[in-house]
Amino acid sequence: MRAARSDAGFPFTAIVGMDDLQLALILAAVSPAIGGVLIRGEKGTAKSTAVRALTEILPPVDVIPNCRFSCDPDHPDPTCPDTPHGIAADAPHRTSADTPHGAAANAPHGTDASRDGSVGGGIRRAARLVELPVGATEDRVLGSLHLEKALAEGVTAYEPGLLAAAHRGLLYVDEVNLLHDHLVDVLLDAAAMGRATVERDGVSVTHPARFVLVGTMNPEEGELRPQLLDRFGLTVDVVASRDPAVRVEVMRARLTYEAGPADFAERYDGAQRELAERIVKAQGLLPDVILTDAALRQIAEICASFDVDGMRADLVTARTAVAHAAWCGRTVVEVEDVRAAAKLALPHRRRRNPFDAPGLDDQQLEDAINNTTPEEDPDDDGPDDPSGGPGGGVDPSTSADGDEQVPGEATAGPAPSGDVAGSGEPYKARLLSVRAAGVGVAGRRSRALTEVGRVVGDRARVGREAGRPHLLGTIRSAAPHQHARGRSGPGLTVRAADVRLAVREGREGNLVLFCVDASGSMGTKKRMSEVKTAIVSLLLDAYQRRDTVGLVTFAGAGATVALPPTGSVETAVRRLESLPTGGRTPLAEGLLQTAELLRVAAIRDPRRRPLLVLVTDGRATYGENAFARAREAAGWLGQRGIATVVVDCEPRRGVRLGLAAELAGDLGAEYLDLGDVAAGNLVRTVSERKAA
Structure with a gap:
């Protein structure tokens, strides 16, 4: 029976309406070789709650006392930096009464003692949950060498990092999409290899690092690069249920837990214990599961039908299918195991364009399964299979497909009042950068x-x-x-x-802020389409370079922050595509709104330098002394030394006023005439001028 305590965590088995997420976490715990789980979802969907609850049902581990790397007494790692694993005199004393397998308290490592399946000197502890903060440095993650001891004593003194602490446990990275790419590479390499290596000034240290890697992220704050996304074994998209009955059940459970955490957790002791025992049983069964040639061919044909890149998808799907079979108590992989594995392993691997929304077409999956299933096998064991997760089968109602948007699709809210011009096919953008070097x-x-x-x-x-x-x-x-x-x-x-x-x-990485004139003076739909195509191409470049982006638009009687600074370039593209055109030109208001957004951004992220791209024909038609006020606002921005490019969208035919060029002078900005370069050359010209 669980001891009553006020800090009891929310039980894993009490989570409501998240069957796919629970199943993915359980399969990763059964077989860490799957490669971890990435949980994508909107804010407030209990992603972190589910991850932290997982540690309560993970099996405890036997470790060697005083080993900083949690070596297994039965199978110590010969390359562990703490080798040889002698038991120190001050090691915790355990008797057969308080040691589950009766380990001899101070027996040297590697000797047999009177115990069940362990080695003398081993102690049992709960599996660890190690959380990696977004601001962690590489030394904090990998560990570091003690330079003072190395120079003074000539010894290699290694200080373990978070990867060492997570060995044989769970490593949780919240907001993994905000982590520096090189740190994500380090984590995924360690998860795949089962080892971590630290190399500093000619000294190399390696240690075991096998853990269940779980990352959570809100797609609104930016996506992971496809190369990193592919390295996660499984992905689950989580959205809050739109069913009022389910939402009521979630609220009731949470409020009851907050009123009495210990009492609430005690109610689920039996279910938690049963689930933990089932995970241990599945881990033991895993080596005996047979992956038949027919199942291998089915997995290969399913992956090919979704046009995934490389072979990682096939391998992860195969490992996941084996883990699912073990979880269900089977020794042979069957069709329902392949189906469950494909739903978790393929959605994030079928993306063909950086702005395409991830997801899996359920009907396409069923067709692929039916086309590759032998006639003697059942061809539809789907949602009714009771072994999908801790509370039953996979619930198709938890799919996030209905909430995904693709480029060109309008965001939620009132329909635009003006004409909407779409963008053309984006093209590769050359490097656009801030001219002077800084600290960022x-x-x-x-x-x-x-x-x-x-x-x-x-x-x-x-x-x-x-x-x-x-x-x-x-x-x-x-x-x-x-x-x-x-x-x-x-x-x-x-x-x-x-x-x-x-x-x-x-x-x-920079904050690339677009300030776009959406008024009627921007001319024809064709011209606005060219401008949007250029901006989308710049956004594609920002996506590949992991920048933060923002969008300010001005038309009618004021300016709007269409998108605050964010890492979600996909959201910026959707907002831009739905941008209507028409009305007067409140240029001064647009510049002032931009200045305020830059001020707030500098407070929130002072090390990220901005790059402003002003897209306008320079005309100002709203309010008294409109252009004079616009020049005053431009001069104020120019005094702050913000790197700026002005893109002049004034038509080449007819009388040209040259107002955008005057604004560029006030801003101290690079000037570009859109009519000279056309849409296909816009980014190239800007890049060449900025790199000059």
């Missing part, structure tokens, strides 16, 4: 001093600041003080104040 967030666009890149110097460490030490700089700092510190033999006496950190130059 690691990315792929402008030159800047960042956390990653080539070493260009060193600097003093502030307090106990984390970061990669600069070896030669540290030696130069410590060497003059050796005599005063009484050092006469080999080695160096290094103190914390001597440590110098490396200064690195790489590429930064």
Whole structure:
């Protein structure tokens, strides 16, 4: 019976209406070789609650006392940095009464003791949940080498990171889409290899790192790159149910839990214990599950029918089908195992365009299964199969397909009042960057001093600041003080104040903010379509370079923040496609709204430098002294040194007023005439001018 406590977590078996998510997490726990789970969903859908609840049902692990890497007493890793695993004198003393398998308290590692299936000196503990913060550094994730000891004593002193702590447990990354790409690469490499390697200044340390990797994200804040998305084994899209009865059940459960967490958790003790035992049983059955040639061919044909890239989809689907069969208590993979595996392993791998919404066509999946199922096998065991998850089969009502939008589809809200011009086929954009180098967030666009890149110097460490030490700089700092510190033999006496950190130059990510004139003065639908095509191409480039983007539009009597700064380029494309055209031109209001948005963005993310793209013909027709007010606003923006490009959309035929060029002068911006370059050359011309 669970001991009453006030900090009891929400039980995994009490989660309502999330069968697909629960099944994916369970299968990853049964077979970590699947490669982890990525949970995509809108805010407030209990993604984090489900992940944290999983640790309550994970089997406990036997570990060697004082081993920082949680080595298994029965199968210690020979390359573990803590080898040999001698049991220290101060190791926790366990008797046969409080050790489940009667381990001898201080028996040396590797000797047999009177116990059931373990080795003397082993202790049992709960599986760990290690949470990785978004702002974590690479040293915090992988671990670091103790530079002072290496220089003074000539020994390799390794300080383990979060990957070591997560070994044989669960590593949870909330908002994984906001994590730096190189850290995501590190995590996925470790999850796939089962090991982590730290290399610093010619010294290499490797240690085991096998864990269940779970990431959560809100797609509105930006997507993962396709290369990283593909590395997650399974993906689940979570949306709140639109069924009032289900929502009532969710509210009732949550309110009851908040009123008495311990009492609420105690109600589910039996179900939690039963689920944990079933996971252990499935793990034991996993090596005995047979994946027949027919099942392999069926998996291959299903993956081919969805036109996925590479072979990872086939392998993950096969591993997931084997895990599902073990979870259901079967020793042979059947059709329902392949169906369940495909629904979890393929949705995020069938994307062909960066702006395509992920998802899986259920009818296409059923057709593929039916076309590859032998006649003697059942061809439809789908939703009625009672073994899909802890509460029953997979509920098709939890599918997110109904909520997905594709480029060109209007967002929720009132229909636009003016004409809507669509964009053409986007094209590859050349690099558009901020001209002067600065200090920014690691990315792929402008030159800047960042956390990653080539070493260009060193600097003093502030307090106990984390970061990669600069070896030669540290030696130069410590060497003059050796005599005063009484050092006469080999080695160096290094103190914390001597440590110098490396200064690195790489590429930064920027805030690319579009300020778009949507008034009637923008001319014909064809011209607006050309402008939208150019902006979509720039957005595609921003997607590939992992920038933050924003969109301000002005028309009629005011300006609108159509999209606050976000990493979701897909959302920006949808907002742009649905942008109507018509009305007067409140140019000054558009510039002032842009200035306010940039001010707020600088407070929220001060290290991300902005790049403003103003798309207008320069005319201002709303209010008194409209153009004078617009020039005043432009001058105010120009004084702040914001990198800007002005795209002049004034028609070439007829009388040209040249107002956009005057605005570019006030802004201190690069000027571009749209009529000289046409839609297909817009990005190329801007990029060449910015790179000059």
